[in-house]
Amino acid sequence: AQSVTQLDSHVSVSEGTPVLLRCNYSSSYSPSLFWYVQHPNKGLQLLLKYTSAATLVKGINGFEAEFKKSETSFHLTKPSAHMSDAAEYFCVVSDGLPPSGGYNKLIFGAGTRLAVHP
Amino acid sequence: GAVVSQHPSRVICKSGTSVKIECRSLDFQATTMFWYRQFPKQSLMLMATSNEGSKATYEQGVEKDKFLINHASLTLSTLTVTSAHPEDSSFYICSARKGGTDNSPLHFGNGTRLTVT
Numbered sequence: 340a341q342s343v344t345q346l347d348s349h350v351s352v353s354e355g356t357p358v359l360l361r362c363n364y365s366s367s368y369s370p371s372l373f374w375y376v377q378h379p380n381k382g383l384q385l386l387l388k389y390t391s392a393a394t395l396v397k398g399i400n401g402f403e404a405e406f407k408k409s410e411t412s413f414h415l416t417k418p419s420a421h422m423s424d425a426a427e428y429f430c431v432v433s434d435g436l437p438p439s440g441g442y443n444k445l446i447f448g449a450g451t452r453l454a455v456h457p
Numbered sequence: 458g459a460v461v462s463q464h465p466s467r468v469i470c471k472s473g474t475s476v477k478i479e480c481r482s483l484d485f486q487a488t489t490m491f492w493y494r495q496f497p498k499q500s501l502m503l504m505a506t507s508n509e510g511s512k513a514t515y516e517q518g519v520e521k522d523k524f525l526i527n528h529a530s531l532t533l534s535t536l537t538v539t540s541a542h543p544e545d546s547s548f549y550i551c552s553a554r555k556g557g558t559d560n561s562p563l564h565f566g567n568g569t570r571l572t573v574t
Contacts, residue, residue, distance in 0.1 A: 375565075382463070382550055382565035383501075429500060444491075445563065447500040 341366045343432050343448035351454040358402075358417040360451045362430030365411060371433035372413045373445070374404055378426045386428075389413065400424070425455045460484055461553045463566030470541055470573055478536045478569045480551035486531035487553035491563070492524075495548040504549075507534045541573045 346361040364370060371390045375383040387398025394406040404415045413430060430448040460483040470476050480490055488509050493501040505526050506514040513526035523545075525537040534553075538545055550568040 380466075380548075380568065380570065382461070382567040383552075384565070385563075444503065444506070447502075449500045450498075452498075 341368075341370065341432050341446050343430050343446055345428075345430050345448035345451050347451050348449065349452050349454070351456065352420045353456050354422055355419050358415070358420045358424065358453065360415040360428050360430075360453065362404075362413045362415065362448060363411050364413060364430070364432045366432060372404075372406060373431040373433070374398065374402070374413075374415050375429045375431060376426045377429065377450075383429065386415070420453075420455045422455050422457070425453055427452050461487075461551065461564045461566040463551055463569055465569060466567060467570045468572070470571070472542055472573055473540055475537055475539045476541055476571060478538075478549055478551075478571075480534045480536070480553065480566055482532045482553045482564070485553075487534075488531065489554045490528060490534040491552045491554075492526060492534075492536050493550045493552070495550060495568075497548075501550060504536075538571065541571070543573045546571055546573045 342365045344363045350360060352358055369391055373388045374386040376386050377383050386402050387396045387404055389396045389406045397403045402415055402417045404413050406413050428451045431445045433445060462481045462483050464479045468476055490507040492504045494504050495501045503516050504519045507526045507528040509528045509531050515521045523539055525539060528534040548568050548570050550566060552563045552565045554563050
């Protein structure tokens with residue numbers, strides 16, 4: 340079975356400092372991994388996705404994530420936080436079986452709430 | 458880009474009544490739609506997978522007679538919470554997958570905040 344663990348429920352950073360949101364996964368197959376962001380009372384927006392191509396994935400708004408198979412990790416980073424980055428972030432693994440993978444049933448992590456202080 | 462519209466954004470209903478939530482894909486055809494439920498400060502839990510023209514597939518523990526799903530067209534899926542109770546109060550979010558391949562991206566609606574009094 341596939342699962343996702345987000346190691347921090349809350350992360351607080353100062354504006355202009357780096358952001359690190361940690362995610363570990365378990366998967367019986369080559370996984371597809373995603374990061375989504377959710378602003379209060381809103382739906383989810385895809386930040387980036389990994390689907391067995393380049394291990395360093397660049398997304399929107401300056402975010403990127405690196406797939407590390409040996410560590411079963413897919414941590415989300417950003418060099419410099421903005422106030423507008425304050426939101427809930429979800430690490431997600433696809434439940435797709437090979438070779439389709441991709442956007443099948445999604446398994447969500449518990450979420451990490453990012454706070455950005457002036 | 459692709460847009461998924463969810464309506465209403467907020468609804469308050471009395472216990473025992475039914476509420477219908479609509480999920481529309483505005484600029485693409487969605488063969489598959491997913492319904493999620495999110496409790497406060499928690500993650501999204503998949504409730505069911507809605508397939509156009511066929512019965513929905515419900516996740517374990519989700520009552521299909523309570524959460525009725527209809528996917529009558531390629532642009533509309535509805536979730537009806539029947540005989541709602543306060544414990545059904547939650548944030549419901551739909552997502553739609555653009556028709557085509559299994560690798561088609563998922564697009565999320567903005568969610569519906571249901572409060573049952």
